[in-house]
Amino acid sequence: MSEADVAVRALVAGHGDFAAGIVSAVHQITGRGEAFVVLSNRDMSASDVERTMREQVDAGAIDVIFTDLPAGSCTMAARRLQRERPAVVLVTGTNLATLLDFVFHTDVPATEAARHAADKGRSALVVTGGAPSGH
């Protein structure tokens, strides 16, 4: 599949350049960054975030939203959107492993791929090392 064939399947929203940054990482690794539209809440009121998110979701017929932080205004906006559109799936606490898994599951509905991706992202956090240094 060429990059031009990648359809928009989800919205990624968060603080600062989180969305643009993580999607650029997805694109660098997979060439499938076009699967996402992005939203930054920088300097926006809660109502502006909600309005912009609603416009993006409508424009792309999107039913999956990834956000960075449970307390963030993007997550709040997505939760408000879910109230009127219960079919929308929201994944918060998104990491790179989550989005990488999502873009490769194109054989299932986006909402199902999102749930699978969330499990993948959750298990991707690994801590190694930390042994006291010897003298």
Next chain:
Amino acid sequence: MAIELFRIDDRLIHGQVVVGWGQPLDLAFIVLVDDEVANSEWEQELYRMGVPPEMDVHFHTVDDAAAKLAVYQRDERRGALLTGDIGTMTRLIELTGSITRVNLGGIHHRIGRTQRLRYVFLAPDEEQALRALASRGVDVSAQDVPAARPLALNEVLSGEGNR
């Protein structure tokens, strides 16, 4: 300890408050003062979802908050009180007379407002309300996150804060 931060922020509970201020101040509770939210279980659930389980959130109308503020001020833990607009904070100050510092944390663009800072836009009546608070001795300053320099009200209104 009591309430360390009295903040006006139209996003109410969000990342800057819970994490940006919550971590360095070691906030144990948030008092959210908003008549609409205080009367909506759904809105309250939404905001509760945004805070870690160890942080308490209390929802009050302005009148309720005024009646209970002294109790929160005696709390041995640190807390923050949030309103979504200047009018709500002004009413609370008028009812209690015991709030001496107000933080402008986020008052965003709306028709009729003029930009004063990246995160502060004010309508003429809002500017007047802030000047009135300052004239009665309330220390009004703008600071979106703790790492930023607090800007006094005169810096905000003069535009010096954007330089």
